[in-house]
């Protein structure tokens with residue numbers, strides 16, 4: 001099967017149709033219509049085998065993750081996803097692998113009505129780059145900057161699950177398909193609904209891809225503030241507590257990556273609004289601390305003693 005037949009069969013034919021796609025896959029570039037009154041929000045992330053995921057991860061999970069990590073960036077901006085482009089480099093045209101990959105990718109794309117509008121296919125080391133585009137009403141995007149002293153810090157969902165899941169996969173212990181930490185590493189849920197509901201409420205937001213301490217650190221730096229984090233308030237799932245002691249779990253919640261939750265700040269006077277939109281968020285949110293004028297990230301136990309911060313996120317260089 002040649003390159004164009006592969007593209008047609010596994011990618012072009014499975015894309016959603018959207019009216020704002022004037023010209024999709026098949027020409028030299030796509031032609032896309034941004035709705036009036038909306039700004040375009042764009043992001044790209046690549047997934048490298050053995051850097052971002054174990055090479056033998058099921059292809060369906062790789063397809064899902066490739067899109068999910070990008071959608072998570074749109075969620076952090078409060079954007080509504082619309083279009084994606086996919087640049088795929090594969091060591092060989094393994095049709096079963098490609099089919100499974102596409103299955104994972106398009107199942108997630110369909111849930112958010114995202115059209116695949118272009119891409120590239122090449123032979124080479126396994127590498128997947130996805131570009132996503134979304135919309136936000138002009139001026140309403142969330143950003144890392146904007147947090148002020150006194151704002152309350154929240155996080156969506158549960159932290160640490162993906163780190164425990166990855167550890168479990170890497171240890172090659174018999175992996176139970178139903179283990180929910182492994183599931184959360186393989187199929188992270190981008191918090192799109194939360195991002196949309198947080199427009200007009202959050203003063204700043206970031207998605208947690210490299211670990212809470214590291215990513216909250218980016219938000220604090222961009223906002224020119226610090227925070228006091230109540231480590232023992234971090235939301236831990238029952239499944240994580242089956243993998244680890246409470247102390248280990250808190251440490252994974254603080255420093256483990258790949259959770260793709262949203263961390264955001266909310267001015268006190270908007271806490272009531274947050275409460276009123278709870279049903280729109282699509283997941284629980286937990287208050288985990290407060291923004292401070294002092295530009296440091298302080299981690300405290302319930303008894304107000306300091307929690308020592310060790311690992312602070314994955315660094316490529």
Ligand code: ADP
Nearest residue numbers: 007011025026027028086088117118119120121
């Ligand atoms: P060009 O050489 O002009 O860049 P290609 O021959 O690489 O175009 O691709 C032909 C068409 O197929 C383009 O519209 C491109 O965006 C699309 N395409 C290529 N690979 C993929 C893919 N993996 N997924 C979706 N669309 C793809």
Ligand code: MG
Nearest residue numbers: 026027028029
């Ligand atoms: Mg061309």
